[in-house]
Amino acid sequence: MAYRVIVIEDNQDLMEDMVMTLRRSPDFEVSSTYKTANAAIGPAAMFNPNLFLINIDNEETLNALPAFVDMFPGAYILGTMIQWDPLKAQEALEGGAMGCILKPFSAKEVLEYLQLYSMRGKRKPAKLISFFSPKGRSGRTTLAALLALLIGEKTKERVALIDADLQFGDLPIFFDLDPKRTVVDATQDVKLLTPMTFAPYFSEIKKGVSLLSSPDRPEYAELVSPENLVEVVMMTGNIFRYVLIDLPAGFNPLSLNVCRISDLVFVTTMINSGFEIKHVKKTMEMFEAQKDLKRSVKTVFTRVNPFTEEERLKISLNLGYPVDVMIPNEYRMISIANSGRLSQGLPADTLLMKSISDMADKVIAEGR
Amino acid sequence: MATMAQSSIQKTSVIISVFSTSPGIGKTIVAINLAAGLANEGYKVCLADLDLQFGDVLNYLKLTSTNTIAGAQRALLDNPEGFRINDFLIEYSQGNVNFSILPAPLYIYDAYQTDVQILTNIIHRMDYFDFVILDLNSMFSSLNLAMLDISTIINYIGVIDFLPALKNYKIGYDTLLRFEYEESKIRLIENRADSQKLINGKDVERLLGEPFYHKLPNDFPAVNKSINAGQPLMFAAPNSRLTESFYDLVGNYTQRQSKVAPEIKTEGRGFFSTIKRFLGF
Numbered sequence: 001m002a003y004r005v006i007v008i009e010d011n012q013d014l015m016e017d018m019v020m021t022l023r024r025s026p027d028f029e030v031s032s033t034y035k036t037a038n039a040a041i042g043p044a045a046m047f048n049p050n051l052f053l054i055n056i057d058n059e060e061t062l063n064a065l066p067a068f069v070d071m072f073p074g075a076y077i078l079g080t081m082i083q084w085d086p087l088k089a090q091e092a093l094e095g096g097a098m099g100c101i102l103k104p105f106s107a108k109e110v111l112e113y114l115q116l117y118s119m120r121g122k123r124k125p126a127k128l129i130s131f132f133s134p135k136g137r138s139g140r141t142t143l144a145a146l147l148a149l150l151i152g153e154k155t156k157e158r159v160a161l162i163d164a165d166l167q168f169g170d171l172p173i174f175f176d177l178d179p180k181r182t183v184v185d186a187t188q189d190v191k192l193l194t195p196m197t198f199a200p201y202f203s204e205i206k207k208g209v210s211l212l213s214s215p216d217r218p219e220y221a222e223l224v225s226p227e228n229l230v231e232v233v234m235m236t237g238n239i240f241r242y243v244l245i246d247l248p249a250g251f252n253p254l255s256l257n258v259c260r261i262s263d264l265v266f267v268t269t270m271i272n273s274g275f276e277i278k279h280v281k282k283t284m285e286m287f288e289a290q291k292d293l294k295r296s297v298k299t300v301f302t303r304v305n306p307f308t309e310e311e312r313l314k315i316s317l318n319l320g321y322p323v324d325v326m327i328p329n330e331y332r333m334i335s336i337a338n339s340g341r342l343s344q345g346l347p348a349d350t351l352l353m354k355s356i357s358d359m360a361d362k363v364i365a366e367g368r
Numbered sequence: 369m370a371t372m373a374q375s376s377i378q379k380t381s382v383i384i385s386v387f388s389t390s391p392g393i394g395k396t397i398v399a400i401n402l403a404a405g406l407a408n409e410g411y412k413v414c415l416a417d418l419d420l421q422f423g424d425v426l427n428y429l430k431l432t433s434t435n436t437i438a439g440a441q442r443a444l445l446d447n448p449e450g451f452r453i454n455d456f457l458i459e460y461s462q463g464n465v466n467f468s469i470l471p472a473p474l475y476i477y478d479a480y481q482t483d484v485q486i487l488t489n490i491i492h493r494m495d496y497f498d499f500v501i502l503d504l505n506s507m508f509s510s511l512n513l514a515m516l517d518i519s520t521i522i523n524y525i526g527v528i529d530f531l532p533a534l535k536n537y538k539i540g541y542d543t544l545l546r547f548e549y550e551e552s553k554i555r556l557i558e559n560r561a562d563s564q565k566l567i568n569g570k571d572v573e574r575l576l577g578e579p580f581y582h583k584l585p586n587d588f589p590a591v592n593k594s595i596n597a598g599q600p601l602m603f604a605a606p607n608s609r610l611t612e613s614f615y616d617l618v619g620n621y622t623q624r625q626s627k628v629a630p631e632i633k634t635e636g637r638g639f640f641s642t643i644k645r646f647l648g649f
Contacts, residue, residue, distance in 0.1 A: 135422045136506065137392030141532075167507055168389055168539070170532035218389075218508045218543050248507070249391060250421050251476055272392060273595055275427040282422070286476045338531040338566060 002029040003051040006044045008061055009080070010035045017104045018053065018080075025107030037064035041071060051114075052077045056092050056100065065095030069123075076114060080105075084194055086234040093125040099238055102194055112196055116239060119208075121157025126237030127368040129244045130262040133269060134279035136249035139302030140268040141170050142333060143356065144246045145342055150353075150360040151242050152209040160202060160240035162212045162233060164258060165248045166221035169214025175205045176340025179213040184220045186212060187228040195238040202239075205343045212236070221248075226257040233258055242363075251286060259287075263368060265297045266325070271304070277318045284321050298324040300359075305329055307351065327355045381495050384621065385502040385519040387512065389540030393527040394559045396424045397591060398584070399503035401611075402523075404460075404600035405618030407467040411498040414457065416470040416491065418515060419505040420479035423472030430598030433458045436471045438478035441486050453493045462603055468497070484514045491518060499621075508543060516544075521621070522554045528572050529563060541576055551578070557617075560586040582617050585609045 005028050009015040015033060022028040031047035034040035037060060044052075049072065056062040056079035068077055079092035079100040089100045099117035101110065129147075133140045144161060152159040163169035164183060172179060181201045186193070202210035212232075215221070236243045245262070247255040259265050267283050269276045280299060287297045299321055304311055307328040316323045330352035336342060346353050386399040396419075403415040416437070417423035426433060440456040457468040470490075473479045494500050502519065504512045516522055524544065526537040544554055556576065561569065561583035573579050590605035597604040601611040618624070 135391045135419075137390065168532075168536045170535070173532050173535060216539070218539060219546075221508070250505070250507075251480060270392075273424070273427075275424050278427065279422045282476055289477075334530060335566065 002027055003076075004029050004031045004047060004049045005051045005053060006031055006040060006047065006049040007033045007053045008035070008037060008040050009033070009053075009055045010058055010061075011055070014055075014082075014103055021105065021107055022110075027107060027111060037061040037067070041067055045071065050075045053080050053101075053110075054078070054097070055080050056088055056097075057081050062088065062091055062095065065092060065097055069096035076118075078110070078113065078117075084235075086231050089238055090125060090234060093123075093238070096123055098123050099195065109196070116196060116199060119158055120239060121155060121241035124241070124368055126240060127242050127264070127363070128233060128237060128262045129242065129264045129266065129363065130255075130259050131244065131246050132255060132259060132265055132267050132283070133247075133249050134267075134276070134283050137272070138249075138268045138270045138276075139327065140266075141165070141174065141246050142337060142342070143266070143268060143300065143302060143327065144244050145171060145174055146345065146353070146356045147360055147363070148209050148242070148244045149206055149343065149345055150357055151244075151363060152206065154357075154360055155241070155364055156208065157241035158239065159209045159242040159244065160212065160236045161205075161209070162236060162243065162245045163214035164229060164245050164254060166214055166224055166254070167218035167248065169246065170337075171211055171246060172213045172216075173340060174337050174342040175203075175211060177203050177205070177211065177213060179203050179211075182213045182215040182220075183229070183232065184215040184223055186232045187224045190228050190231045190235065193235065195235060198235055199239050209343075210240070224254065226253040229254055230257050230261055233261065251283075259295070260290075262295050264363070264366075265295055266300045267297060268300045268302060270302045271315075277315065281319055281321070284319075300325040300327065302327040303329040325355070325359050327359075328352055379495070381497045381500045382521070382621075383491070383500045383502065383519045384521045384523060385504055385515055386523045386525060387504045387516065388506045388525040389508075389536040390527065390533045391506045393506075393525060393533070394584075394591075395419075395506070395525055396428055396503055397594070398523065398525055398557070398559065398614075399501050400425065400428055401600050401602070401614040402618060402621075403467045403499075403501045404465055404602060405614055406499045406501075406622065407465045408602065409618065409622050409624070411622070412496070413467040413499045413501065414470060414494050414497045415460075415467060415501045415503065416494075417472040417503050418487075418511065419503060420472050420482055420511070421476050422505075423503065425469060425503055426471050428595060428598065429460055429469075431458065431460065431469070431471075433469075433471045434474070436473045436478070437482065437487065437490070438473035438475075440470070440490050441482055444486055444490060451493070453490060462599055465600070465602070470494075482511070484511050487511060488514050488518060491515070508540075513547070516549060519553070522549065523557050524554050525557050525559050527560045528558060528567050528569065529560065531567070534567055534572060534575070537572075538575055541578075555581040557581060558583045560584070562586055582613070582620070584613050584617070 077097045079097045080103045131140045131144045148161045163171040204210045304326045312323045328351045386395045407413045417425040435456045444451045558580045563586035587608045587610035590608035594604040
């Protein structure tokens with residue numbers, strides 16, 4: 001059955017091009033076309049449309065997206081734009097569009113995007129979750145990986161893991177992958193990419209959960225500009241509902257910029273010498289000093305031993321901040337990660353998996 | 369105080385950097401015990417904490433200081449002529465062992481403001497020390513590369529207990545070679561060498577194509593004592609195998625020929641005098 005399409009476009013040439021393209025395809029039936037959102041919102045209902053192509057280069061139609069979502073809750077809404085604009089794409093998702101597509105397009109492209117975006121999950125903006133650690137050796141990477149797998153399993157929505165620890169990223173080893181393309185390639189190409197051409201940069205590690213790998217040589221890290229990495233993360237959010245980013249240790253332009261756009265930052269620490277608590281304190285103060293940010297910053301302590309509420313209290317008194325998440329030790333973890341079998345996870349009844357599962361539940365419940 | 373300063377030849381310090389590509393594997397412990405060991409043999413030593421954001425040298429030694437690299441950088445910018453690096457150092461002193469420390473900045477913001485060129489300049493101004501030990505962090509940053517460039521010796525530390533750690537060690541070593549650091553300058557040092565682990569040391573050496581220059585045994589209780597006491601191992605755990613191993617490592621750098629109990633000489637124990645003694649002058 002063909003999609004019944006409403007096209008909203010104020011540029012006459014583009015409109016004619018789109019309509020012609022759609023009419024030639026048996027998969028689409030152009031129900032009506034409008035120049036403005038105002039003109040469309042009432043009459044469109046007469047055609048019982050199930051697909052809207054809405055020009056979001058125009059501020060007014062972009063802002064009208066929520067009205068269309070209200071009026072046509074069962075219809076798919078794609079924002080159309082001439083050039084990929086990450087901020088507009090973000091606004092379109094916030095307005096309730098399922099995603100965006102560049103125009104002009106072919107009918108096949110529209111079908112492919114509908115498929116890509118419907119796999120993504122709920123029609124809401126992506127939840128960006130960064131994993132920060134002051135010095136590293138914090139359990140950050142393992143936690144990010146297991147949390148990604150659990151969120152994917154629980155929500156059935158698509159989850160991306162980005163290994164942004166550009167010099168010494170460990171995720172490809174954990175999942176026994178030897179990817180052809182990495183986050184460095186993505187940052188080099190991002191200005192020319194669209195969600196559709198970007199999607200193949202990811203390797204699927206388990207159903208619905210995919211990895212964008214780190215490069216295999218540390219000097220490639222220098223090729224990555226923080227701005228481009230931010231664009232890569234934002235574009236990832238168009239294909240995946242949850243985006244988990246494993247950051248390089250410490251404060252640097254890359255980690256700061258990605259934290260800036262994140263909804264949630266987990267400051268992850270493993271206590272070894274005991275000085276780590278001082279580092280987390282400094283880190284939290286640094287994040288607190290950047291008041292312009294809406295994201296929430298949470299503390300996570302891994303391999304907490306003894307795994308008790310008394311210990312939580314002890315750490316938080318030392319720290320001067322609450323301990324938001326505690327993860328216990330699990331001795332099998334090392335051999336599992338060593339053998340590249342992390343995607344199979346651990347038995348769900350282990351204390352470690354239970355803790356991370358609780359963490360996943362909270363992340364999901366917070367919504368976005 | 370034994371120094372090489374009496375020599376008529378213009379001397380420069382021996383700069384020994386302590387570097388790794390994995391965090392949390394004992395760089396700071398190595399740096400502190402190298403500094404203490406060299407000081408114990410009568411050399412004038414400065415330990416610079418170049419893990420600027422999260423340096424632990426002062427934490428380990430239970431010291432506090434408002435003198436930091438950040439202050440030194442400001443002073444050098446404000447008044448290059450009047451700048452004396454000595455004003456920004458603090459002293460560690462225990463028994464007969466004394467060495468200077470250039471502490472990391474107190475605040476992350478200050479760490480963020482540091483300039484590689486200026487820091488290099490500051491390290492160069494330490495050339496009145498016999499040895500300058502640089503405690504780096506575990507990245508190929510522009511600061512670390514600049515410091516590796518000016519280092520006489522790079523102590524490249526690894527703990528090979530985990531596959532990603534081995535991968536990072538190998539990649540880091542290959543990268544150092546690709547960046548054209550001479551092989552003779554890079555000293556591969558395995559830390560926690562005899563701890564229970566899944567990866568065999570011989571396999572690691574085969575993978576690296578190079579044997580370890582030195583292996584430091586695992587002695588967690590001794591390190592713990594050292595941290596709790598805020599003292600180098602030679603004081604906190606004098607009988608540990610690890611302490612002994614550090615003594616041997618220091619001996620390699622001071623050309624100490626035989627194992628004699630360390631005693632503090634007041635003069636004539638510098639590099640050249642040791643060589644002279646060895647050659648029978």
